[in-house]
Amino acid sequence: MHLGLIGGIGPAATMFYYQGLVRAHVAGNQPLNLTIAHADLRELMRNMTDGASQQQAQSFGRLTERLKSAGADVVAITSIAGHFCIHDFARLSPLPIDSALSALEVEFARRKLRRAGLLGTRSVMASRLYGLSGLSSVELVVPEDDQYNAIHEIYVAMATAGQATQQQRERLFEIGRDLIDKQGAEAVVLGGTDMFLAFGGHDCGYEVIDSAEVHIDALYRLSSQPS
Numbered sequence: 001m002h003l004g005l006i007g008g009i010g011p012a013a014t015m016f017y018y019q020g021l022v023r024a025h026v027a028g029n030q031p032l033n034l035t036i037a038h039a040d041l042r043e044l045m046r047n048m049t050d051g052a053s054q055q056q057a058q059s060f061g062r063l064t065e066r067l068k069s070a071g072a073d074v075v076a077i078t079s080i081a082g083h084f085c086i087h088d089f090a091r092l093s094p095l096p097i098d099s100a101l102s103a104l105e106v107e108f109a110r111r112k113l114r115r116a117g118l119l120g121t122r123s124v125m126a127s128r129l130y131g132l133s134g135l136s137s138v139e140l141v142v143p144e145d146d147q148y149n150a151i152h153e154i155y156v157a158m159a160t161a162g163q164a165t166q167q168q169r170e171r172l173f174e175i176g177r178d179l180i181d182k183q184g185a186e187a188v189v190l191g192g193t194d195m196f197l198a199f200g201g202h203d204c205g206y207e208v209i210d211s212a213e214v215h216i217d218a219l220y221r222l223s224s225q226p227s
Contacts, residue, residue, distance in 0.1 A: 001033070001225050004072025004095060006063050008038040009079040012162040013193035013212070017078040020216040021223075030224055035070040037063040039082070041159070048084055048123050057088035068094050073227045076100075076219055080192050080211050081121045083130055100211055101132050103218035104189070107209065108138045113186055115139045116209070117179025119172065120191030122152045129191055141183045147175045155192050164198040173204045180206045 003021070007014030014036065025032040039059065047056040060082075064075045075095040077083060083101055090097055108116070118125055118140045125142040132140070143151055154172060158164045164172075172195075176188040187207040190199060199208060 001073045001223050001227050002071050003032075003034045003219060003223050004064065004067030004070070004075040005034065005036045005078050006039050006060055006067075006075060006082070007036045007078045009041045009044050009077075009082050010159040010162065010194060011041075012197060013159065014078050016193060016196050016212055017216060017219075020213065021220060024216065024220040025223070028220070028224070030220075032223065033071075034223075035067055035072050037066050039063055044079070044082060045156070048081065048121070053085040053088045056082075056085040057092060060085065060089050061092045061094065064093050064095050074098050074222065076215070078193060078212075080129075081124060084123045084127070086130060098215075098219060098222055100215035101130060103215045104129065104132060104209075104211055106218070107214045111187075111209075113138045115141065115183075115185055117176060117183060117185035117188040118142050118191050119151055119155075119176060119179075119188060119195060121155055122148075124191040125151070129189075140189070141179060141185055143175050143179065147178065151175060155194065158197045159192075159194040162197070169198040169202065172198045173202075176204060176208070177206060 005017060021032060044056060067075055072095060075093060076098045080100055086099055116138050128140045154168045158168060179185040179188055187209050190208060190210045193212040
């Protein structure tokens with residue numbers, strides 16, 4: 001199956017998806033048929049801030065038309081934050097959507113999780129992964145007080161720069177630890193693709209579920225199916 005990815009939000013996140021899909025297909029000795037369309041991170045952030053879900057969905061729709069013209073059979077957004085308009089996008093997308101939220105729902109059920117912490121942008125945390133906790137049996141808890149805003153600001157800074165500083169990494173690890181120790185989370189969900197910049201290759205001392213990795217695994221399984 002030909003995968004169509006909406007990337008660029010941000011570039012590091014897109015590269016994470018691309019490299020993950022390449023590794024999975026090489027390991028599985030499967031061919032990879034893939035096209036990526038570039039979205040504008042600045043436009044996404046403006047629309048998220050303004051709550052302009054329909055406008056962002058229309059922008060994604062135009063990119064999906066390009067992917068369809070390139071032969072893609074399915075479209076996926078390489079950004080958890082980008083899923084803020086997923087319901088509007090689903091109504092107008094010219095291709096079927098493989099959503100990270102659906103992949104996470106399956107993963108939560110597989111792990112039999114009851115309570116998990118969530119780190120991401122304000123929109124991800126405020127909506128509890130855009131209503132995902134209302135669809136699954138998992139209760140999602142988020143950082144409190146000043147930690148809530150700190151997570152958003154650190155995430156946006158990392159996504160824009162395409163890298164994480166040691167100070168940012170330590171702060172994220174600390175806030176995640178509080179979700180485990182103070183709020184009873186069994187694991188911490190990385191609700192943003194660019195979280196890999198801080199967590200990737202590092203031991204934070206608690207169980208982490210990387211939303212992007214879960215989505216990449218689901219896309220790999222999907223790509224092996226016939227068009």
